[in-house]
Each structure stands twice: as structure tokens, then as C-alpha cells.
Amino acid sequence: MSLEEIRKDFPILEEKVNNKSLVYLDNAATAQKPIQVIEAMMNYYLHLNSNVHRGVHTLSQKATDEFELARKEVQNFISAKEHEEIIFTRGTTESINLVASSFCEKFIGKDDEIIVSELEHHSNIVPWQLAQEKYKFKINVLPFKDNGELDLDVFKTLLNKKTKLVSVAHVSNALGTINPIKEIIDLSHKQGIPVLIDGAQGVPHFKVDVQDLDCDFYAFSGHKMYAPMGIGVLYGKREYLDQMPPYHGGGEMIKDVSFECTTYNDLPYKFEAGTPQYLMCLDLKLQLNIYTR
Numbered sequence: 001m002s003l004e005e006i007r008k009d010f011p012i013l014e015e016k017v018n019n020k021s022l023v024y025l026d027n028a029a030t031a032q033k034p035i036q037v038i039e040a041m042m043n044y045y046l047h048l049n050s051n052v053h054r055g056v057h058t059l060s061q062k063a064t065d066e067f068e069l070a071r072k073e074v075q076n077f078i079s080a081k082e083h084e085e086i087i088f089t090r091g092t093t094e095s096i097n098l099v100a101s102s103f104c105e106k107f108i109g110k111d112d113e114i115i116v117s118e119l120e121h122h123s124n125i126v127p128w129q130l131a132q133e134k135y136k137f138k139i140n141v142l143p144f145k146d147n148g149e150l151d152l153d154v155f156k157t158l159l160n161k162k163t164k165l166v167s168v169a170h171v172s173n174a175l176g177t178i179n180p181i182k183e184i185i186d187l188s189h190k191q192g193i194p195v196l197i198d199g200a201q202g203v204p205h206f207k208v209d210v211q212d213l214d215c216d217f218y219a220f221s222g223h224k225m226y227a228p229m230g231i232g233v234l235y236g237k238r239e240y241l242d243q244m245p246p247y248h249g250g251g252e253m254i255k256d257v258s259f260e261c262t263t264y265n266d267l268p269y270k271f272e273a274g275t276p277q278y279l280m281c282l283d284l285k286l287q288l289n290i291y292t293r
């Protein structure tokens, strides 16, 4: 595909800003949307609009099939072992909040420790601070060196028996540093410590294979990779997701509801309460088809 052909996919590039042709360089904040995604959104509302997993009528069945197909596309895109390990969220921020809330409730207590790096986006700092207030653990901050790289020598000294989780970005949104996540994961796993990777800036740039990385969680946003706003993904290993309590309560995340005893749904639905941003999921699937590397 030539650059000219790719440019034609993005109608917004025809816009004039201050009487000049638009030059858009803010892709780290959000990517522009190709015409195929814009048309798919419109077609969805024109021809398929209905709720997923909630109706036996044709439109609902079709929308549900597309929604679940999108999940499998994402599974293949990041080479996850099972499609049940793909949780649809509103974006990286919600994915990390989900882990900070549910993982900490199950696995972290007073006097435990977690490690986050100094390079992190606020969405990989504040959710841990909120959880810290509740569960009273310690947050150890992994510093970076003058050249912008994480200090792995310090990292090795921070890992200890009390460390229950490491959470670092794949790529720093501020410095552009590509972190040695494979090494960080290997070092952590040697001590049995799970690792969350904030992939908001990683997935748009690299082929990500979560099984090869062996990360325990990987979070990313659709809108930074040409999908519309409002859809993201949390990949998590089943061994952790199965044990973690639900994050939100509501429809879809339950098997049975009564005032005496409510039982929760299986993965991935346990973590997907309420009507999802499924239009966005369909587009994420479409976008993966267009621009897969």
C-alpha cells in the first residue's frame, strides 16, 4: 500500500486548519480514524443496531456473533491462548483500574509491595494509589536513568518476597523509551511475581505476542490504533482472572441473581457488566483486519 493510498483512507486529512492542509502528529494521544471504520460505525446503526447477549431475535444474534468474533480477532492479534482471556473495557485506564481493584482485593494485603516505574502514565499510577489507600500496601517506584532507560539494577534490588505485582509501560508516552519488558517479566517471574504491561503505546507500534512475552496482564486502548473512542482490552492469564472478583456489578456479569445469593458469570463476562461498547468492538476487529502488521 502506498503512502498516498493510506492517506486516502483518512478523510480528516482533507481538512484545512488555519487555511492549511492538516498535518496530524498527535497519534500518541489518539489516532485518526480510517474511512472503513467510520463507515462500519454508520452501517452498524443503519443495519444491525441491537443489544448483544440479550435477545433471541435475528439482529441481536448477528450483533452477538460479530461481537464474539471481534474478541477472537483480538485474541489472534495479541496471540492470547484463549479468547476468554480477552476482556473488553473502555480503554487502558479502565483495564488497569480493573486489575488494581480486583487483583489487589484478592492477592494483596497490608505490608505487601508492588513496583511501578517512574516513567508511567497517570493511569498506571493513580489506580494503585487508590488501591493502596484501601489495602495499605507499599508502592515502590522504579527510577529511570539520565538516558531515559529504567534502572534494572535498582529493579533487582526492589524485587523481594513481599512484592506481589510489577506494573510497567511497554513504551513510555512521555520519553518514548521502549522498556525491556521481556527482561522485567523474566526477572519478576523468577520470584513468582506477576507483571502487568501498560501497552497503550506498545500495541500501536509492535507485534505483541502475550504468550511469548509471558506477561500476566496486558492493557491497551482501541482509539490509539484507529478504532473509535471508548473501547479497550485487558488481556489476563486465566489463572489470575478466574480467581479475581468482579470489578463492576450489573447485567451480563451474573449467572443467577437473588437477594439471598448471586452467582457470577464465567470469563470473560464476569468482568463485562452492562451493555458493552460493542460497536467499537466491531470496529476494532475491522481495524485489525485492515492494518494488521
Ligand SMILES: Cc1ncc(COP(=O)(O)O)c(C=O)c1O
Binding pocket: 028, 029, 090, 091, 092, 093, 094, 121, 123, 124, 169, 171, 172, 173, 198, 200, 201, 221
Ligand atoms: C502509556 C499510556 N498508558 C495509558 C494511557 C491511557 O490511555 P486511555 O486514556 O486510552 O485509557 C495512555 C494515554 O495516552 C498512555 O500513553
